Amino acid sequence: MGCLGLSLVISGPMRVPLYRTCHTEHIRNPVNLLQTSSLDVRAVTVDFQGLRAIDDVSLRLHGGEILGLIGPNGAGKTTLINVLTGFQEPTRGSVHLGGEDIGAWKPHQRSRRGLVRTFQSVLPFAGLSALENVEASGLSIGLSRAEARADAERILMEMGLGDKLHRAAGTLPFGEERRVGIARAIAMRPRFLLMDEPAAGLNDAECRDLKQIVEGISQSLGCGVLFIEHRMSLVFELCRRIQVLQLGRTLAVGTPDEIRADPKVRTAYLGQEAA
Amino acid sequence: MLANPALRPLQTAAILILVLLGVALMAALAPPAMQRTVVEAMIKLTVVVGLFVFVGNSGVFSFGHVAFMAVGGYMSAVLTLAPARKETLLDLPGFLEALQLPWPVAMIVVVPAVGLIALAVGWPICRLRGIALPMATFAILIITFVVASNWKEVTGGRQALVGLPRYTGLWVAFGGAALAILAAAIYGVTRHSLLLRCSRENEVAAAATGIDVERERLIAFVISAMIVAAGGVLFSHFIGTITANTFYLDLTFVTLTMLVAGGMRSLTGAFVGVALVSIVSELFRTVERGFSVGNVTIAAPPGLQEIALAAILLAILILRPSGLLGDHEVAFTSSSSGSSPAKPEG
Ligand SMILES: Nc1ncnc2c1ncn2[C@@H]1O[C@H](COP(=O)(O)OP(=O)(O)OP(=O)(O)O)[C@@H](O)[C@H]1O
Numbered sequence: 001m002g003c004l005g006l007s008l009v010i011s012g013p014m015r016v017p018l019y020r021t022c023h024t025e026h027i028r029n030p031v032n033l034l035q036t037s038s039l040d041v042r043a044v045t046v047d048f049q050g051l052r053a054i055d056d057v058s059l060r061l062h063g064g065e066i067l068g069l070i071g072p073n074g075a076g077k078t079t080l081i082n083v084l085t086g087f088q089e090p091t092r093g094s095v096h097l098g099g100e101d102i103g104a105w106k107p108h109q110r111s112r113r114g115l116v117r118t119f120q121s122v123l124p125f126a127g128l129s130a131l132e133n134v135e136a137s138g139l140s141i142g143l144s145r146a147e148a149r150a151d152a153e154r155i156l157m158e159m160g161l162g163d164k165l166h167r168a169a170g171t172l173p174f175g176e177e178r179r180v181g182i183a184r185a186i187a188m189r190p191r192f193l194l195m196d197e198p199a200a201g202l203n204d205a206e207c208r209d210l211k212q213i214v215e216g217i218s219q220s221l222g223c224g225v226l227f228i229e230h231r232m233s234l235v236f237e238l239c240r241r242i243q244v245l246q247l248g249r250t251l252a253v254g255t256p257d258e259i260r261a262d263p264k265v266r267t268a269y270l271g272q273e274a275a
Numbered sequence: 276m277l278a279n280p281a282l283r284p285l286q287t288a289a290i291l292i293l294v295l296l297g298v299a300l301m302a303a304l305a306p307p308a309m310q311r312t313v314v315e316a317m318i319k320l321t322v323v324v325g326l327f328v329f330v331g332n333s334g335v336f337s338f339g340h341v342a343f344m345a346v347g348g349y350m351s352a353v354l355t356l357a358p359a360r361k362e363t364l365l366d367l368p369g370f371l372e373a374l375q376l377p378w379p380v381a382m383i384v385v386v387p388a389v390g391l392i393a394l395a396v397g398w399p400i401c402r403l404r405g406i407a408l409p410m411a412t413f414a415i416l417i418i419t420f421v422v423a424s425n426w427k428e429v430t431g432g433r434q435a436l437v438g439l440p441r442y443t444g445l446w447v448a449f450g451g452a453a454l455a456i457l458a459a460a461i462y463g464v465t466r467h468s469l470l471l472r473c474s475r476e477n478e479v480a481a482a483a484t485g486i487d488v489e490r491e492r493l494i495a496f497v498i499s500a501m502i503v504a505a506g507g508v509l510f511s512h513f514i515g516t517i518t519a520n521t522f523y524l525d526l527t528f529v530t531l532t533m534l535v536a537g538g539m540r541s542l543t544g545a546f547v548g549v550a551l552v553s554i555v556s557e558l559f560r561t562v563e564r565g566f567s568v569g570n571v572t573i574a575a576p577p578g579l580q581e582i583a584l585a586a587i588l589l590a591i592l593i594l595r596p597s598g599l600l601g602d603h604e605v606a607f608t609s610s611s612s613g614s615s616p617a618k619p620e621g
């Protein structure tokens with residue numbers, strides 16, 4: 001890595017994703033750098049014919065922070081990400097990036113400006129190679145072919161996929177496919193990364209790797225991470241703040257200790273697992 | 276440099292053009308009837324390669340591209356017909372009637388003009404989602420057909436436009452097809468091709484990856500329409516006569532069959548599809564005409580050729596839905612993003 005790459009070398013098979021700071025992103029996309037220090041959801045409600053999937057939820061995510069978002073199935077977590085990334089228009093309420101109302105931005109505009117997501121079901125570009133999957137991100141934020149390719153190679157290498165660059169993403173084992181999905185998001189150089197159950201279906205070793213990846217992302221460039229996950233242990237380890245949703249409403253917000261101790265949360269959600 | 280997988284489309288194009296050159300050289304020595312068959316196949320190859328640029332990269336079907344052949348064909352006819360003939364057949368404004376351009380100039384005017392039309396038409400259409408987009412392309416075909424068959428002043432209406440300079444011989448057709456292949460390959464190495472292919476794999480994930488799917492579709496749509504229009508121009512000047520019916524359902528069916536048979540995600544597939552369908556059509560046309568074995572003459576009922584094509588299309592759709600080649604391409608080097616290691620040799 002010629003330039004000042006912030007590569008966090010960590011133990012284990014996987015090094016953490018990093019960011020070259022000497023490259024073009026901030027020249028081409030100056031908005032990214034300064035104004036996007038917080039991501040705000042203000043009193044959002046989403047109705048699906050008769051079903052209120054989200055009911056007056058507010059949320060604030062700061063740069064560099066890892067915020068856990070938990071809640072039982074159907075609580076509205078994915079719907080909230082859809083609202084944030086522009087795939088779902090809120091019935092009421094608004095989303096602000098660095099103070100600016102981004103309600104009118106289309107999904108591709110939001111992701112180009114650093115509001116990036118992963119999918120619960122990964123949704124890789126199955127017929128394209130792992131490399132192309134990740135390269136596309138670099139291209140869409142305006143890197144040249146060569147830059148995007150080098151970036152993608154580096155990120156995949158660091159995710160332990162160096163020998164799978166030319167494999168079609170759809171033919172990779174599940175854990176590796178997930179990593180391609182995360183690499184694709186990282187290559188977007190996110191200011192805020194919204195991860196929808198990234199650990200689902202991963203084994204314990206893969207989970208530990210994931211934890212290191214997420215910590216690396218948040219530390220190396222001060223990227224804010226919204227971390228949706230069912231596996232409580234992982235959430236409690238990673239996040240200093242956790243927000244709990246239930247049936248579309250915010251049940252509690254607080255530190256892991258506060259959440260563990262909250263009786264409402266215990267009965268509503270943790271009951272089975274905390275016991 | 277050519278080891279760079281991102282540049283493989285150029286390798287593929289080089290191989291395909293070489294093969295095409297071989298075919299052209301052999302055809303040059305063949306009897307005229309055979310030569311005409313090869314010329315026609317090369318023109319169709321131009322059209323199918325144009326179609327591939329949009330359909331193959333976007334994964335969105337188009338039933339309307341033959342309309343751009345029509346627009347190209349008619350424009351070129353108006354620009355190249357002798358003024359005296361235009362006076363009897365058409366009712367054009369004075370300056371257009373007087374104008375008679377050499378064919379290469381007409382081609383250079385027509386292709387970008389069709390590009391502009393495709394931009395205007397594609398702008399609203401590429402915003403459509405799901406099945407609405409292919410349906411809209413079909414609507415373009417129908418509208419173009421209706422306009423072409425009724426706009427007497429410009430197209431001659433139901434009357435055929437005759438007397439077009441018949442310049443599309445073997446080498447012109449070869450040049451057209453080779454340029455089309457090269458254009459498709461150059462598009463294939465651009466960022467636009469990769470971004471559009473991402474949207475083909477998954478539209479939602481593409482948007483989440485910052486890809487402006489509508490814009491990428493529009494870019495491919497315009498390039499593809501221009502290549503197809505060039506094919507339309509060549510075709511018109513090959514047969515020398517055009518009517519609205521020349522560019523309608525039959526040609527749409529044949530070109531789509533060619534694209535699907537070979538594998539609509541692969542340039543090599545487009546090539547193989549055109550070759551296969553052309554050979555099969557020619558065989559059955561011969562059988563329909565009747566031929567003699569010893570002193571027995573065998574002739575098949577007319578229509579056999581269409582039925583055979585439809586049967587081949589069905590068989591491929593059922594047995595190999597992604598076409599004969601799937602998404603494989605010929606190339607000098609191995610390593611591909613294809614999902615199976617099997618690959619045809621260059
Ligand atoms: N497009 C839609 N149309 C109608 N209802 C929907 C739609 N999307 C989500 N829902 C409903 O909204 C509610 C919230 O769904 P959501 O997917 O956001 O939950 P979740 O918290 O992500 O659950 P899980 O943990 O299972 O992923 C559910 O009841 C779901 O059925």
Ligand SMILES: [Mg+2]
Binds near residue numbers: 079196
């Ligand atoms: Mg969900």
